[in-house]
Amino acid sequence: MSAPISWQKSSFSGGNGENCIEVGREAGSIVMRESDDPGLVITTSPAKLAAFIQGVKAGEFDHFVS
Template sequence: MTAPTVIWQKSTYSQEQGDCVELAVTAQGAVLIRESDEPGVVLSTTPSALARFLQAIKHGAAAP
């Protein structure tokens, strides 16, 4: 059995030379995240957890 193909998307703000974060969504609804320079390393999260993380970044809560 072959693994389902996911379609990776990168931000329109990304440059052509790499250094991009790419996102994909699985058929089960998981959000996959990877760095374009290391495409074999993939993180998986839920849409709600990613939304909370992005909100924290916007509000400075994720800063060290």
């Protein structure tokens, strides 16, 4: 049996967590879920998440939130 996932969320997600995506690690993979639908988990690699974060920092996805 694997250890339970320690989920982490951003401090920018709102006081009640209503805008919350949680991230954790499981068996060398990165797992993500929305706090209001915790049964739906997306799994990716650390390298893919790092590439995505670089794109976010570069503003490549700003048009999705404007």
